[in-house]
Amino acid sequence: MLDILGIGFGPSNLALAIQMHELNVFENKKVKFIEKKKSFVWQPGLLLPNTNLQIHFLKDLVTLINPCSKFTFINYLNENGRLLDFINLNISCPSRFEFNDYLTWAANKFSDYVIYNSYIKQINPVVKSGEIQYFNVNYIIDNEEFNVDAKNIILASGRSPKIPEIFSHEYDGVSIIHSDKFTSTDLFEKTKQEKDGICKVAIVGAGQSAAEIFNHLIENMGSNVKLYNFIRGYGYNPSDSSPFRNQVFNPEFVDIFFQLEKNYQKEILNNLSNTNYSVVDSDLIEEIYTKLYHMRHIEKSDKATILSMTEIEKVERTRDNKINLTYKDKLTGNNKIEEVDYIILSTGYDQVFIKNKYFIGFNDLLEQKNNGEIELNRDYSVKFNVPSNSKIFLQGYSESSHGISDSLISVIANRANIIAKSLMLKEVISK
Numbered sequence: 286m287l288d289i290l291g292i293g294f295g296p297s298n299l300a301l302a303i304q305m306h307e308l309n310v311f312e313n314k315k316v317k318f319i320e321k322k323k324s325f326v327w328q329p330g331l332l333l334p335n336t337n338l339q340i341h342f343l344k345d346l347v348t349l350i351n352p353c354s355k356f357t358f359i360n361y362l363n364e365n366g367r368l369l370d371f372i373n374l375n376i377s378c379p380s381r382f383e384f385n386d387y388l389t390w391a392a393n394k395f396s397d398y399v400i401y402n403s404y405i406k407q408i409n410p411v412v413k414s415g416e417i418q419y420f421n422v423n424y425i426i427d428n429e430e431f432n433v434d435a436k437n438i439i440l441a442s443g444r445s446p447k448i449p450e451i452f453s454h455e456y457d458g459v460s461i462i463h464s465d466k467f468t469s470t471d472l473f474e475k476t477k478q479e480k481d482g483i484c485k486v487a488i489v490g491a492g493q494s495a496a497e498i499f500n501h502l503i504e505n506m507g508s509n510v511k512l513y514n515f516i517r518g519y520g521y522n523p524s525d526s527s528p529f530r531n532q533v534f535n536p537e538f539v540d541i542f543f544q545l546e547k548n549y550q551k552e553i554l555n556n557l558s559n560t561n562y563s564v565v566d567s568d569l570i571e572e573i574y575t576k577l578y579h580m581r582h583i584e585k586s587d588k589a590t591i592l593s594m595t596e597i598e599k600v601e602r603t604r605d606n607k608i609n610l611t612y613k614d615k616l617t618g619n620n621k622i623e624e625v626d627y628i629i630l631s632t633g634y635d636q637v638f639i640k641n642k643y644f645i646g647f648n649d650l651l652e653q654k655n656n657g658e659i660e661l662n663r664d665y666s667v668k669f670n671v672p673s674n675s676k677i678f679l680q681g682y683s684e685s686s687h688g689i690s691d692s693l694i695s696v697i698a699n700r701a702n703i704i705a706k707s708l709m710l711k712e713v714i715s716k
């Protein structure tokens with residue numbers, strides 16, 4: 286029986302591993318993490334050149350809890366012999382490549398505890414005399430099924446790409462993909478190649494991922510490619526990362542947010558959505574504008590176009606396997622059709638999926654909100670409606686109860702610290 290099983294080994298469970306290391310949990314507890322990928326990599330589908338971390342590097346895996354830890358970003362720079370070179374860059378947001386390298390450096394220190402290339406299928410509670418005793422977890426390695434018992438589970442398997450209903454019947458992961466897989470698809474390679482005939486690519490969405498892909502393709506696409514970015518609003522909205530706004534990402538704000546009445550929590554989340562959702566970093570907006578200006582006025586080219594104020598209403602496959610996008614131009618009220626070869630959906634992520642994915646056999650044991658979301662305690666543990674000797678903690682699925690920072694890196698050190706301390710309480714660790 287494992288004392289602690291982590292599902293997924295991305296930044297959230299990596300931060301937890303660090304907290305458990307610093308609190309000496311590994312010394313006397315049986316701990317394993319199960320991770321779907323073959324080795325550690327952070328958000329590989331959008332690991333593009335010239336993209337940066339969107340938070341200060343001091344909000345790394347551990348600094349906010351223990352600035353003297355050996356797992357800080359600064360120590361990573363130091364161990365890799367480039368602390369001074371980094372200082373001379375004079376930046377607070379390193380490239381995503383470098384931050385991925387930092388995370389990989391930290392993750393490699395825990396490789397004895399991680400089973401890579403395997404994934405969790407289902408969690409089943411073992412209930413005796415009306416009380417949850419432990420969990421039996423079903424996982425797959427190379428198509429073979431295994432089971433393991435665990436006293437406590439920390440679920441941090443990330444979010445699930447959102448495919449809007451209107452695209453779902455034609456979605457094939459080849460000609461229509463989600464931005465989450467951008468770098469791992471054929472499309473990424475194909476748009477770089479020079480070919481005969483025009484290849485039209487539509488990007489749907491107005492957030493950071495859409496803008497990053499648009500910007501990347503403008504620079505790297507072959508001369509036969511034509512690019513469209515379908516946007517519901519009028520151009521990109523800038524993300525608000527001003528200092529007062531940034532205070533909502535402070536760990537203390539989670540305490541404030543958690544004890545608010547539900548309707549105020551909703552109001553705050555709506556009010557803060559322009560810090561994270563459907564918004565683009567201002568520097569990137571400037572960069573794209575400059576490129577489009579140059580393209581349109583100097584090169585006299587219409588190879589890349591932002592179609593603002595558009596609503597896609599119909600998606601149909603043509604006989605020659607292209608895709609017709611019927612959309613409303615909200616500025617004129619007219620319906621138009623664009624035939625494209627590829628569609629990249631930068632349409633965000635879903636965090637509600639976990640209930641039906643992992644908790645399917647025991648939904649009836651969960652405390653749930655009116656909208657069906659799982660109720661959590663402040664320490665991120667799931668509320669059961671029966672007594673339980675064991676706990677399941679969720680990392681990254683509690684924006685509605687713990688606030689807007691929940692899916693971001695800003696709070697991962699503090700959240701991991703809370704969970705690690707909660708795990709150390711006697712009643713949740715088996716003897």
Ligand SMILES: Cc1cc2nc3c(=O)[nH]c(=O)nc-3n(C[C@H](O)[C@H](O)[C@H](O)COP(=O)(O)OP(=O)(O)OC[C@H]3O[C@@H](n4cnc5c(N)ncnc54)[C@H](O)[C@@H]3O)c2cc1C
Binds near residue numbers: 292
């Ligand atoms: C392109 C991109 C850039 C981002 N940049 C920033 C940023 O700059 N700043 C910021 O604060 N946030 C950023 N984010 C938000 C992002 O959510 C966090 O950076 C971070 O990745 C969250 O870590 P996580 O471990 O919770 O989830 P993830 O990083 O998604 O990791 C989850 C892990 O679980 C694994 N997994 C999934 N299912 C299973 C299963 N069934 N069994 C086993 N393993 C499984 C996955 O393979 C993955 O490795 C970004 C997100 C994206 C998509």
